[in-house]
Amino acid sequence: xxxxxxxxxxxxxxxxxxxxxxxxxxxxxxxxxxxxxxxxxxxxxxxxxxxxxxxxxxxxxxxxxxxxxxxxxxxxxxxxxxxxxxxxxxxxxxxxxxxxxxxxxxxxxxxxxxxxxxxxxxxxxxxxxxxxxxxxxxxxxxxxxxxxxxxxxxxxxxxxxxxxxxxxxxxxxxxxxxxxxxxxxxxxxxxxxxxxxxxxxxxxxxxxx
Amino acid sequence: xxxxxxxxxxxxxxxxxxxxxxxxxxxxxxxxxxxxxxxxxxxxxxxxxxxxxxxxxxxxxxxxxxxxxxxxxxxxxxxxxxxxxxxxxxxxxxxxxxxxxxxxxxxxxxxxxxxxxxxxxxxxxxxxxxxxxxxxxxxxxxxxxxxxxxxxxxxxxxxxxxxxxxxxxxxxxxxxxxxxxxxxxxxxxxxxxxxxxxxxxxxxxxxxx
DNA sequence: GTATGTGAAGTTATTCACAGCG
DNA sequence: CGCTGTGAATAACTTCACATAC
Numbered sequence: 001x002x003x004x005x006x007x008x009x010x011x012x013x014x015x016x017x018x019x020x021x022x023x024x025x026x027x028x029x030x031x032x033x034x035x036x037x038x039x040x041x042x043x044x045x046x047x048x049x050x051x052x053x054x055x056x057x058x059x060x061x062x063x064x065x066x067x068x069x070x071x072x073x074x075x076x077x078x079x080x081x082x083x084x085x086x087x088x089x090x091x092x093x094x095x096x097x098x099x100x101x102x103x104x105x106x107x108x109x110x111x112x113x114x115x116x117x118x119x120x121x122x123x124x125x126x127x128x129x130x131x132x133x134x135x136x137x138x139x140x141x142x143x144x145x146x147x148x149x150x151x152x153x154x155x156x157x158x159x160x161x162x163x164x165x166x167x168x169x170x171x172x173x174x175x176x177x178x179x180x181x182x183x184x185x186x187x188x189x190x191x192x193x194x195x196x197x198x199x200x201x202x203x204x205x206x207x208x209x
Numbered sequence: 210x211x212x213x214x215x216x217x218x219x220x221x222x223x224x225x226x227x228x229x230x231x232x233x234x235x236x237x238x239x240x241x242x243x244x245x246x247x248x249x250x251x252x253x254x255x256x257x258x259x260x261x262x263x264x265x266x267x268x269x270x271x272x273x274x275x276x277x278x279x280x281x282x283x284x285x286x287x288x289x290x291x292x293x294x295x296x297x298x299x300x301x302x303x304x305x306x307x308x309x310x311x312x313x314x315x316x317x318x319x320x321x322x323x324x325x326x327x328x329x330x331x332x333x334x335x336x337x338x339x340x341x342x343x344x345x346x347x348x349x350x351x352x353x354x355x356x357x358x359x360x361x362x363x364x365x366x367x368x369x370x371x372x373x374x375x376x377x378x379x380x381x382x383x384x385x386x387x388x389x390x391x392x393x394x395x396x397x398x399x400x401x402x403x404x405x406x407x408x409x410x411x412x413x414x415x416x417x418x
Numbered sequence: 419g420t421a422t423g424t425g426a427a428g429t430t431a432t433t434c435a436c437a438g439c440g
Numbered sequence: 441c442g443c444t445g446t447g448a449a450t451a452a453c454t455t456c457a458c459a460t461a462c
Contacts, residue, residue, distance in 0.1 A: 005411075006452070006453060007408075008452095008453070008454095009453090010407075010408055010411050011404055011408065013407070013411075014401060014403065014404035014407045014408070015387040015399070015401070015404070017407075018386060018387050018401065018403070018404075019386065019387055019388045022363050022364075022386050022388065025363075032420090032421060032422090033421075033422075034421080039387075039388030039389070039390060040387050040388055041397075042454090043454075043455065044421090045454075045455055045456070045457095046453095046454065046455080048421090048422065048423060048424085049423085049424080049453095049454075049455090051422095051423090052422085052423055052424070056422080056423070057422095058421075058422050058423080059421085059422075059461085059462065060420075060421055060422040060423080060460070060461040060462050061419075061420045061421050061422080061461070061462040062420080062421070062422085062462070063420090063421065063422080064422090076411065077407040077410055077411045077414070078407075078410035078411055078413060078414030078418070079407060079410055083406075083410055085406070092304070092305040092308040092309055093305045093309070095301070095304075095305060096301040096302045096304060096305035097402070099301040100301060100302070102403065103403065103406070106403050106406075106407075107407075107410070108403070108406050146413055147406065147409055147410065147413070154231050154234075155231075170413055171409030171410065171412065171413050172409070173402075173405050173406055173409060177227060177228065177231050178224040178227050178228055178248075178249050179228045179231065179248030179249055180248070181248060185416075187408075187409050187412045187413065188250075189405040189406075189408045189409055190224070191400075191402060191405050192223060192224070192227065193306070193382075193400060194223065194227070194311065194312065194315050194317070195220055195223035195224065195227075196382050196398040196400050197292075197294070197312070197315075197317050197356065197382055197398075198219075198222070198223045198226075198286040198287075198288060198315075198316075199216075199219055199220065199223070199396075199398045200356055200380030200381070200382060200396050200398055201286055201287035201288055201292055201316070201356065201380065202214075202219050202222075202285065202286045202287055203380065203396045204287060204355055204356070204379055204380050204396065205286070205287030207394075215430070215431060217431070217432095218431085241442090241443065241444090242443075242444075243443085251432090252432080252433065253443090254432075254433055254434070254435095254446095255431095255432065255433080257443090257444060257445060257446085258431090258432075258433090258445085258446080260444095260445090261444085261445055261446070265444080265445070266444095267443075267444050267445080268439090268440065268443085268444075269438075269439045269440050269442075269443050269444045269445080270439075270440050270441075270442045270443050270444080271440075271442080271443070271444085272442090272443065272444080273444090
């Protein structure tokens with residue numbers, strides 16, 4: 001199977017899963033590639049090709065079973081199990097992430113938050129209490145967390161990334177600076193909300209400056 | 210100039226800008242394409258090619274002037290001016306966005322927030338007071354906002370998107386369901402934090418399930 | 419009839435490699 | 441001499457179009 005999966009395909013798999021969750025909530029039990037594609041910005045062939053990278057999930061003449069496909073996508077993305085995740089930095093964004101319930105039901109358990117600021121340590125964010133950074137390694141060890149969310153100021157990011165990697169973290173969701181160097185085998189996904197806004201204004205400026 | 214710009218290039222421009230902001234804060238005045246590329250995950254040729262799409266910003270044998278390039282990128286992305294932005298939904302995420310100071314200095318003025326929940330109306334989030342949805346059209350009209358952030362539950366998203374478009378919004382940063390239909394000419398950028406985590410676990414599952 | 423899965427074709431984006439310039 | 445800017449080559453991704461299965 002997995003010869004090599006294009007990154008855009010992986011991102012679309014998440015979009016399919018999100019949309020299937022909505023369909024499931026609305027008790028829709030079947031969906032065709034064109035229905036799934038229509039509401040998003042890609043073609044039906046792209047949907048079929050993406051899924052075909054991992055196997056055969058549809059029935060010809062019918063389409064895809066919503067629940068079956070949700071299960072298949074979770075298996076592909078690895079989220080049928082629950083992943084322990086640590087959050088570094090206890091700012092506003094971390095606050096929002098820790099209070100969001102959607103992660104748990106999608107396979108992510110944000111079970112600890114850390115900060116260097118004594119002012120923030122001890123605060124309750126959602127279900128977790130902010131801990132001092134000193135505890136980081138012990139918590140990662142104890143929980144077996146392989147994924148971390150890095151939401152700290154740019155100047156602190158690289159040192160903390162190094163520390164996380166040293167502690168065994170292999171996947172890093174990075175809300176800090178885009179320049180983050182990690183050893184091979186460590187995966188980094190860079191999230192930048194400003195970049196999304198800039199994408200919009202880029203296009204808006206093209207048409208009317 | 211702008212024949213057609215690849216979407217991946219637009220996203221990278223934002224990444225360059227973020228990194229240049231860091232360099233500027235550290236009083237670095239020059240940077241070469243390879244230095245800029247090294248810290249991120251793309252090659253030097255990609256950096257040069259992306260910039261060359263818009264003009265000639267570097268000096269051969271020297272590299273790019275950090276401040277000049279920041280200015281050029283802002284001009285390209287349209288963020289030398291300030292953009293009024295309205296936020297729809299006053300949940301935790303909106304809370305975090307409205308309290309984040311980085312937007313203002315990057316050209317985005319989150320100047321109003323709306324919710325349908327009477328419980329939330331009147332609350333102070335950062336600099337803005339949550340307003341009832343009824344005010345939406347008037348505020349968009351008054352402020353001239355062309356960009357909106359949609360952070361509401363999936364089932365409410367499409368109706369609100371329609372309403373925003375009717376009120377004159379042309380750029381939509383969408384934190385809700387990926388299935389959002391908008392008329393041509395309206396740009397949608399879909400942000401999904403769960404998708405970033407899934408990207409990580411996808412790769413982690415490949416190597417060690 | 420209808421919708422999948424997939425070779426083949428087409429399109430788009432990245433990388434190479436070097437001429438050109440400071 | 442170093443680094444940009446860019447044609448040319450390569451690689452990656454998407455779309456077409458249809459045989460195949462239900």
